[in-house]
Amino acid sequence: MAFVHDPFSMDGPGGSFLMNWGTPGANETVHAYIVKNCPRDRVLHTFTFPVKRGVWYYIGAQKWDVKDIFEIWSTLGDKAKEVVTGKLQRRCNRGLSQQEIAEMIQDGRLQQFCIEVSGRLLKDVSRAFAKTSLGYEGGNVAQ
Numbered sequence: 001m002a003f004v005h006d007p008f009s010m011d012g013p014g015g016s017f018l019m020n021w022g023t024p025g026a027n028e029t030v031h032a033y034i035v036k037n038c039p040r041d042r043v044l045h046t047f048t049f050p051v052k053r054g055v056w057y058y059i060g061a062q063k064w065d066v067k068d069i070f071e072i073w074s075t076l077g078d079k080a081k082e083v084v085t086g087k088l089q090r091r092c093n094r095g096l097s098q099q100e101i102a103e104m105i106q107d108g109r110l111q112q113f114c115i116e117v118s119g120r121l122l123k124d125v126s127r128a129f130a131k132t133s134l135g136y137e138g139g140n141v142a143q
Helices: 024-037 078-091 098-107 123-134
Strands: 002-005 008-012 015-022 043-049 057-067 111-118
Touching: 015 024, 024 057, 024 111, 043 123, 057 123, 078 098
Parallel strands: 002 043
Antiparallel strands: 008 015, 015 111, 043 057, 057 111
C-alpha cells in the first residue's frame, strides 16, 4: 500500500503523475525505496490525502513507475509556482521562504521527482480490495 499526503499531481494524455521536489539525495532515497520495497509488479493500493479536503481517498490499485519527464517548473505561471512553493514551504515547517524554495528549484538544489501511476488495467483488483478491505459496496471505484 502507498499513502501519499497532499500530493502534487498532473494528468495528461500521456498518463497520470504524482510529483514532488526534493534534494537529489532525498529523491534517490525515495527512488531506491520504491524499487526495493514495492512488489515486482509495482502495483500498490494507493491512498491520497489532499489537505484541502482533509480526508484520505482510495484512488485504486495503481502501477507505480518512476519517470524522468520534462521539467515542469519552467512551464508554470507565477500563480502555479506560488502554489508549489507554498505547499513545499508548509512541508518544511516554514523553515525556508517561498523565494528561497523557488531559487533552490531554479538552481537544482531541489529537483523534480515523478511517479507515473496507472490503474487502467486494475479496476477489478481495485473493486475487490475496496469491497474486502475497505467495506465498500458501491460500484464507482477506480473509474
